[in-house]
Amino acid sequence: MEPTDVQHSECLSILRPVRDALDVLNGKWKLPIIVALTFGEKRFGEIAKEVHGITDRMLSKELRDLEVNGLVKRTIHDTYPVKVTYELTPHSKSLGEVIESLRKWGTLHRKNIMQHS
Amino acid sequence: MEPTDVQHSECLSILRPVRDALDVLNGKWKLPIIVALTFGEKRFGEIAKEVHGITDRMLSKELRDLEVNGLVKRTIHDTYPVKVTYELTPHSKSLGEVIESLRKWGTLHRKNIMQHS
């Protein structure tokens, strides 16, 4: 193997965690839902109101996705009538850096595109 | 408006550049193609060989996408027979930080999932 081959296969192995991260954030609704939960726990209906345009079906599905990925905690309160709330987990807070990094590059990229068109 | 509303709308406006960045990296093939071009310019056929499993159709489409987004430069060499090469632009190098940030979180996330299952 040549040196570039070694470097190349290293790059490829780096891609797996990168893909993992992208998959967690992917889709139209994940980030808006996370934003909605940023300022404290909320009920299903409250999130639905804040995330404009989302259908109940999608909200239900995406919340389950986020729960499986350990970003959101679902709590069923033992009251009458039953109350269900969702909140961000500590793990989800660690996303802050990634989002900031994406935001910075996205802003830079937008400027770049503007200039060259 | 309450204070949280202000903060909430701020978060939403931050999402646009984040979406932009995610869209550029999205899809199954963008990152592997970028990796293939990391160590210098390459011809269509060479990239096709390095990015395992990609079809000509997809490679053609994704290269055009990357070119439109200013990450890849396409050069037609005035030789017989004509030679076409692709290379990364300086702008694409600025992706390094973002990818590193995603890689770090992706690794952390994987550990987190392993523990809680």
Add this chain to the structure above:
DNA sequence: TATAGTACTATACCATAGTATAGCGCTATA
């Protein structure tokens, strides 16, 4: 009794991302 809210699920559909396979016009080589 009727209406509305709560937290969903079911069914059907559509649009986009990606795959599979083939072909094109060109040139170089055997």
Add this chain to the structure above:
DNA sequence: TATAGCGCTATACTATGGTATAGTACTATA
């Protein structure tokens, strides 16, 4: 003359993400 490589494009298909609309079992309120 035939075969293979080059850089693609065309056509048709499937799979996934997302939308639209309705319905459920329960409770609270008028």
